[in-house]
Amino acid sequence: MNAAPADQLRLLDVQALDVRLSQLDHRRSALPEHAELDSLAKDLAQLRDLLVAAQTEESDTAREQTKAEQDVDQVRQRAVRDQQRLDSGAVTSPKDLENLQREIASLAKRQGDLEDVVLDVMERRESAQSRVTELTGRVSAVEASTEESRARRDTAQESIDAESAGVTKERETVAASVPADLLKLYEKLREQQDGVGAARLFQRRCEGCRLELNITELNDVRAAAPDAVVRCENCRRILVRTAESGL
Numbered sequence: 001m002n003a004a005p006a007d008q009l010r011l012l013d014v015q016a017l018d019v020r021l022s023q024l025d026h027r028r029s030a031l032p033e034h035a036e037l038d039s040l041a042k043d044l045a046q047l048r049d050l051l052v053a054a055q056t057e058e059s060d061t062a063r064e065q066t067k068a069e070q071d072v073d074q075v076r077q078r079a080v081r082d083q084q085r086l087d088s089g090a091v092t093s094p095k096d097l098e099n100l101q102r103e104i105a106s107l108a109k110r111q112g113d114l115e116d117v118v119l120d121v122m123e124r125r126e127s128a129q130s131r132v133t134e135l136t137g138r139v140s141a142v143e144a145s146t147e148e149s150r151a152r153r154d155t156a157q158e159s160i161d162a163e164s165a166g167v168t169k170e171r172e173t174v175a176a177s178v179p180a181d182l183l184k185l186y187e188k189l190r191e192q193q194d195g196v197g198a199a200r201l202f203q204r205r206c207e208g209c210r211l212e213l214n215i216t217e218l219n220d221v222r223a224a225a226p227d228a229v230v231r232c233e234n235c236r237r238i239l240v241r242t243a244e245s246g247l
Contacts, residue, residue, distance in 0.1 A: 001229040003182045008198075008229065008240045010178050011186055015198045017171040022195050024164045033153035040146045047142060051135040058132050061125035068121050072114045079107040182229065182238075189237055198238040201245040209235035222247050 003011075082104045086097070175183055190197030199208030204218060211234045213221065221241065224230050232239045241247065 001181060001185065002225070002227045003179055003229050005226050005241070007177075007179055007182060008238070009242070010174060011182060011198045011238065012200055012240050013174050014171060014178060014183070014186065015190075015196065017167055017174065018190065018195060020167050021164060021171065024160050024167065028157060028160045028164075031153055031156050033149050033156065036149045037146065037153065040142055040149060044139065044142045044146065047135060047139050051132065051139055054128055054131040054135055058125060058128035061121055061128055065118065065121045065125055068114060068118045072111060072118060075107055075111045075114060079104060079111060082107065185229070186238060193235060193237055196237060198240055199232065199235075201239050201241050201247075203244065204246040206232040206234060206237070206239055208232060208237040208239075211235075218247065221245075 082100055086100055086104065178186075186197040188197070193208070196208050199206050201207075201213075201221065205212045209232060211232075213233070217233050221230055221239070226241075230239045230241070231237065
């Protein structure tokens with residue numbers, strides 16, 4: 001394949017722009033906010049699970065407290081009725097009086113036991129409520145951090161996208177000035193060679209594979225016509241000759 005030396009030099013310009021686009025793609029994918037958002041998402045999911053568990057515990061203890069307070073109230077009302085019967089003098093049988101007094105004493109003990117249950121449930125509910133308050137605050141804080149990180153990421157991506165659009169437009173302009181067959185070969189090699197299809201020959205070294213050409217390879221390059229498209233014998237990339245090739 002033949003191409004004017006100027007066209008081959010423009011191919012290096014295309015290559016430089018493609019390298020720049022690859023760098024921008026890497027910058028976009030390597031933004032620190034990506035890892036930060038992943039970490040925040042994991043933290044947020046864990047905190048939300050803990051919050052749901054705490055809210056469930058608070059709800060359960062609220063129902064348990066209501067039931068325990070109802071039990072206390074029922075025992076208290078029954079004790080009041082028994083005491084009223086005792087005070088009214090309606091019960092005159094010694095045996096009935098003894099049974100009634102025994103029941104009043106039993107109800108008093110039962111009420112005390114139930115009130116202890118209420119106090120225990122109240123303490124557990126207060127603990128659950130405190131946990132809900134704490135976790136709600138932590139969830140809000142992580143959500144705020146997530147929004148801040150997302151905003152920074154979006155701003156950075158917009159900047160990269162804008163620069164990438166400019167480089168892409170410039171690349172299209174330069175590539176349009178390169179002969180179609182030369183550009184086609186370059187694109188094929190670039191796909192095969194990790195994004196580098198053309199490299200400068202600098203001081204007898206291929207800047208694609210970074211290997212120095214041996215004397216035989218150098219003689220072949222020297223003997224090639226100025227418009228000949230030469231290839232590196234090591235990496236097979238297009239080798240572009242310049243005044244600094246060292247030939």
